[in-house]
Amino acid sequence: MRSNLRAAALLAFTFAAGALAGALVMRRADKPAPSPRPEATIPARVALPPEHLGALSLFVLAGQSNMSGRAPLPNPLPSAIPGVYVFGNDGRWHEGREPVDFAEGQIDDVSADPGAGAGPAAAFAAALRDKRKDRPIGLIPCAKGGSSLAEWRRHLGDHTLYGSCLKRARAASTAGTMAGVLFFQGETDAMDPALTAADAHPDPTNWAAAFESFVRDLRRDLGAPDLPVVFAELGPQPKDGRFPAWERVKEQQRAVTIPGVTRIHTDDLPLGDAVHFGMEGYEAIGKRFAEAMDGLLQR
Template sequence: MSLRFAPLSLLLLFSLSLLVVAAEPETVKLPPKEKFQLFLLVGQSNMAGRGKVEAQDKEANPRVLTLNKKGEWTPAVDPIHFDKPGIAGVGLGRTFGLEIAKTDPEITIGLIPCAVGGTSIERWVPGAYDPATKTHPYDDMLPRAKQALEAGTLCGILWHQGEGDANPARSKAYEKNLTELVERLRKELDAPEVPFIIGQLGQFPGREWNENTHAVDDAQRHYTETHPHAAFVSSDDLKDKGDSVHFDAASYRELGRRYAKAYLEMLPQK
């Protein structure tokens, strides 16, 4: 009887092996270093993305890649962040990458997702620990960024954060902490003139801004107005996903387009 069913058993084993192979991340051939433009994505949950993933967010583009949790370059399909598995969703990064890729058919975009939901800016310093995610946001980001730089060229740093500092205890120190963070990143990554782009906090019904939210917003605006190679991106008219905290998927995509527009406007005119 065992001989009679042997072919079926072999067929099942063969099918399972195909499933295992299919589950492996798609390997990609990287372009020359000068054609591989890298962008570091840092901040808290609105950089990581919490939008509902749809079919369009799963469409791979061979010229828009992401550095996954294992440190492998794979096609950028949402969610690209992994700070909170099962919660991370559509963010602004993938759309940003697609928009930049459109501008030059010879370049490939590499996204380096490092945002951690719920983190105040005080978690983005060397040695700081985030108990909620059991991570060290800055210390985990740095080796990932340096690994990526072995393959490509850092062209921009995208920052969306501030909800965690919109309170009396932290808002007054926000600009000082932001200035120190940018200086540290520029030094650590040898990026003195790389664009640093800040996205505005969400303006959502049900979560009206108070004096602390305005203080963070003012600090972010003031930083970009008084420092070179920095830009501020508006969140005007964007919508939340119903929680008064996170953008919805369509708004994340629009935010990605706004970041891309800001970045392209900072480049020297050809």
């Protein structure tokens, strides 16, 4: 009898431990992935007009969920932005509108972001297009919700975020010239390591050095040593206890000093949930990205 009770207790403990371990490696603060979107909501494929072939100013969009966007899609969906195109995760050109980082037809599963909604990229493209009406724009979404900066370190394999992004940037380059990078990341690095996935390895004390390495590596691999980069500082401090290193990461972000790299702030903007911005915040971030990028492009 005692033997059976001990066995039952051991089995219960094993299940409980497994459940706890599973909870600890869940992907951070990102929302659960929804079902695939109706095809009508995905930006339509387009053939680039002859006058825009080879003339696009291309911008890589990297980082985590606040770069890909987590605001609900507007209803009705906005019209395509004239002269703006998205090099989708399916490796095809699409009209320039939300959702920019759609996962339908994803080629490289490592960067699939089925939870993506509206974000700052479309507002960035629209604002920059207003400033530079003579240059059509191509957006290359590479961001991955919940990714740490360690997951963006240089690795050329298609199964890595860096390698997948580099491959798509090179493929899109047949339609234009690499003009800049937008980067928004840091939430996972600010999180309690016990709550992050095993492959995240967040290190809030090394964010600045790791980001500077990322910029140097990407510039070298794209053959653009002076490629402009604009990155966003973390937003308002979350009110829950999952992000004990939030201010440490922000201090690291303020310590980044690389020529041709500019930081924008976001902590004065309204959030839609614990760490993600709403549509109002994303539109403001997009405009700040555009203002900063335009300043770098004029140098």
